[in-house]
Amino acid sequence: MSINENIFVVIMASAIFYGTPLVFASLGEVLAERSGVLNLGVEGMMLLGAVAAAWVSTNVGGPAIVVLPLALVAAMIAAGLGASIHAFLTITLRVNQIISGLALTIFAGAAGLSSYLAGIWHLGKAPVMHQFLRLDVFGLADTPVVGPILFHQTLLTYLSWVLVIAASVYLFKTRMGLHVRAVGESPQTADSVGIPVARYRYAHVILGGSFAGIAGACFSLMIVPTWVDGMTAGQGWIALALVIFGFWRPDLMLVGAYLFGALSSLSLTLQARGFHISTAFLAALPYVMTIVVLVIASNASSRRQLGAPAALGKPYEREER
Amino acid sequence: MKRFRLRLEPRSDLPKWLPWAVPVGSFLVALLVGAIVLSTTGQNPFSVYARIVDRAFLSDGAFSGTLVSATPLLFTGLCAAVAFRVGFFNIGGEGQFVMGAIFGSGIALKLGADVPGVVAVASMVVFGAIGGGLWALIPGILKTRFRTNEIITSLMLNYVAAVIATYLIFDSQSFWRELTGSGVVFPKGKVLPTIAWWPKLDFGSVIVPFGFLLGMVIAGWLYVLQRKTRFGFEMRVVGGAPTTARYAGIKPNRVIIAVAALSGALAGIGGATDVGNFRHILDPKGLQQSGFGYAGIVVAALARLNPVAVVFVAILLGGITNAGYALRGPDFPSGLVGVLQGLILFCTLGGEVLARYRVKRSSPSDVIETALEPA
DSSP, X not given: OOGGGSHHHHHHHHHHHHHHHHHHHHHHHHHHHHTTOOOTTHHHHHHHHHHHHHHHHHHOOSOHHHHHHHHHHHHHHHHHHHHHHHXXXXXXXXXXXXXXXXXXXXXXXXXXXXXXXXXXXXXXXXXXXXXXOBOOGGGOTTSTTHHHHHSSSBHHHHHHXXXXXXXXXXXXXXXXXXXXXXXXXXXXXXXXXXXXXXXXXXXXXXXXXXXXXXXXXXXXXXXXXXXXXXXXXXXXXXXXXXXXXXXXXXXXXXXXXXXXXXXXXXXXXXXXXXXXXXXXXXXXXXXXXXXXXXXXXHXXXXXXXXXXXXXXXXXXXXXXX | OOOOEEEEEEOSOOOTTHHHHHHHHHHHHHHHHHHHHHHHTTOOHHHHHHHHHIIXXXXXXXXXHHXXXXXXXXXXXXXXXXXXXXXXXXXXXXXXXXXXXXXHHHHHHHHTTSSOHHHHHHHHHHHHHHHHHHHHHHHHHHHHHHOOOHHHHHXXXXXXXXXXXXXXXXXXXXXXXXXXXXXXXXXXXXXOOGGGSOOEEEXXXXXXXXXXXXXXXXXXXHHHHHHHSHHHHHHHHHHHOHHHHHHTTOOHHHHHHHHHHHHHHHHHHHHHHXXXXXXXXOOHHHHHHHOHHHHHHHHHXXXXXXXXXXXHHHHHHHHHHHHHHHHOBTTBOTTHHHHHHHHHHHHHHHXXXXXXXXXXXXXXXXXXXXXXXXX
């Protein structure tokens, strides 16, 4: 048995595979939250992205190299449109962010628009035409240990790495990123120095939503790969927890996402190897872990040091200044 | 290009008709948007809506079915309504509902067929409340002790509860599982003894489940609790102004813990109702698919957290859900129920703002002018 069939290598490799949608979704959410807007609609936006991507991949003719990018763009637009409803309600109309986000998930989610569209488009009867396949990067896929883990993933995983770096640089090293954080920390101050608060919030909620769309596309074009009603199975909610888990920092969120990816693939891997372990225990583990981490994170000396935007969840009313 | 921006100005005068006109108007706008969605996707909105109204309220036995669909929504709606009132964003109604179903069915199976029906039903209500209440105490205690965000913890516990229910029926030889007959091959729950089946009251043209009546009574009690008692006053203060609460000698954490338990207990009774009145069996898959907890938040928001209004909103949304079940098939679009619920909620949320504020379009120069006006 080669080293690459070693159980730890297998688990690491599948952790990255299954963690990839979580990376996209939590990255999108952190953009919105850093600008001060909590969006609980991640699950719904992911499903919108998944259904749009599945439609393009099934119905648009052409080679995969054309269709797959189109499918991602469609996913981003669909989920971005969903996010813009939330943006309008919470930023312009200053509706409660929690209720508006939940409304978005109900509207777009498993028993909502995503399954409505899938029904009308007759999706889910067969696998999608084009999907993201595992690549053999630089021919290194068979390298011991690191091969399957790092060089035998799909393009989406590599895209997620690029975006994590880009988002980290953007948020912490650029002037615009500084403005985003200022808007999330203290919109009054940001406004007084001329940063357009509402415009920043709109842009980041919608951009964040489009990332959630890619996360959804990971399911319909990579993991499953077809349409199933409610196929994201609560991962959108996990993404919300991951943002807190990663202290609102993209690099730590990536680690968290793979941890969750490992946990959700663990039961499959272990059972395939003939280990007898309670599937219920493993199934509950990611959720219980999230709670434990949240308790630790929220009990640490100061939440502000951890990166929670001070104005998160609060609408900004200029008149109240 | 001249830039325009929307500005909200608080209304100084609220016309009497406005609080009524807004929900009705929002509802109509939601139907209109829904109609646009339907017609752009090749459906005839009039016939779809007509079929929904028919199957929800008008046709033979439709209203009885609507009450069945409304019952769980009534309980999860009350669950969200009381919790949100104190700013405890319990979105774990789903899990608390499931725990109520587990505890409620557990006690019914334990008591067996040898107790009077009243005892069986009453203990199911109590145990359902305990199950849901304990489950909601977890995020409640974590919030008050460690300031842990209750939205995420209560949400995560929904999945844990679903896993527990699945474990009891599919992954173990538990007390809840049918271990004889066909249950050996196809895992399923034990059927409750018929003595523990909750009554359905026949009023001739409409059959009212006992659970629905119970929910109505509880809704009335909650209304009185919130309006007329000291605890209700404390709830409103904590929800409105937590810092003021401290000055007034109210301990916000105690109120939040109590409300968390109460809120979970309400969802838990809903779960007990689900097994007692309808399924007569612990059915993890059925519970998971229904999403009553999340729909309950819609109900509470539409009812503006008013317990009595929850009853009516639950009937309305229960009607849509019931019609969705009844019409399920090739010529009725799946997912329409969620689309309509979401649209109604979006429109109501937006509509409420329009009721409280005037929306003005103004160019930036106007903003400066208003800023320069003497206050």
